[in-house]
Amino acid sequence: MKVLGVDIGGTKVRLGVVDDSMNVELDYKVPTAFPLYDLLEKEVLKIIDEHPDVEAIGIGTHGFVDSKNGRIVYATELLPGWTGTEVKAQLGKVTGLRVEVDNDANCAALAEAKIGAAKEYDRTVCLTLGTGLGGGVIIDDFLLSGGPNGGAAELGHMTLYPGGVECPCGRRGCFEQYVSGSALRRRIEEAGLPYTPEELFTADDAGAKKLIREFTYDLAVVISSLQATFDMEVVVIGGGVSEASDYWMEGLMEQLKPMLLNDLDIKIAQFKNDAGMFGAAQLVL
Ligand SMILES: [Zn+2]
Structure with missing residues (x-):
């Protein structure tokens, strides 16, 4: 079976034709342009015209998504005019194909759970530490998503410190x-350290080490709270910060162990920029 996976972000839209085994037949990007739906429809129609064997379309997008109805509940100013778009209904009508839509963090989690770092596990929670904290939860093959508000599995907005930093x-x-990643940048600034987040992890001074320890402590609290909710077998950590995991993983495990109810595996994400497109394809495979 061949499907089209679409990853919609603030700067580019990536479209890929893949099969069940994730062989990539086509993979290209266009700059995000508005009206966004018009761009999407034009590109999708072009692809299914050239690849008539595409049987379904999966779409991952920035924003809150009512995945049942494939409707964009809310997208920030990053994608103006996108809020309220009935993507599934409109695109399903013009293409005659099955269309599924979900949030990009959920798609990334799905890619890791099905074909990536967590493919050997049934119960996975993914945390993507990028500009924000993206979350995805897959329990016994079920992707926790959607809802009329599109707000399920928005793990980044669980409260860590009541009355703390404004979100x-x-x-x-x-x-x-x-x-x-953004939080790390702020914490470095507040600590008066002269590093970028990338430099922080290799810096050899007490201030940097203290900050890394506070950071991994907070991450450990997040993970232990999630374990009490989901009893997952594995946590997959992705995003920019995960690339420096050699420098913080040991510290994290040391702080995490006493906070856990049961043993838990921690893995680093397998996919980087490809997670969104492959995950979108997985929505319909
Ligand atoms: Zn928040």
Whole structure:
């Protein structure tokens, strides 16, 4: 079976034709342009015209998605005009194909759970530490997603420190304000350290080591809370921060162990930029 996987982000839209074994037949990007739906429809129609054996379309997008109805509940100003778009209904009608839509973090998690770092496990939680903290939960092959508000598995907005740092979601103290690439940048600045997040992990001074320890402590709290909710077998950590895991994994495990209810595996994500497109394809495979 061949499907089209589409990964929609703030700067580019990536489209790939893949089969069940993730052989890539076509893979290309176009700059994100508006109206976004018009761009999407045009590109999709072009591809299925050239690849008439494509049987279904999976779409991963930035924003909150009502995955049951394939509707964009809310997208930030990163994708103006995207909020409210009935992607599944509209694209399904013009193509005559099955269309599924989900949030990009959920798609990335699906890619890791089905064909990536967690493919040997049934119960997976993914944390993507990038600009924000993206979350994805797959329990016994079921992707926890959607809801009328599109807000399920928004793990980055669970509260870590009540009354803490303000979050764009309008509340305070969310996980993603402490555990994400952007959060790390802020914490470095507040500590008055002269490093970028990349430099921090290799820096050999007490201030850097203290900050890394505070960071991995918060990450450990996040993981232990998630274990109490989901009793997952594995946590997959992705995003920019995961690339420096050689420098923080040991510290994390040391802090995490006493906080866990049961043993838990921690893995680093297998896919980097490909997770979104492969995960979108997995929505319909
Ligand atoms: Zn928040």
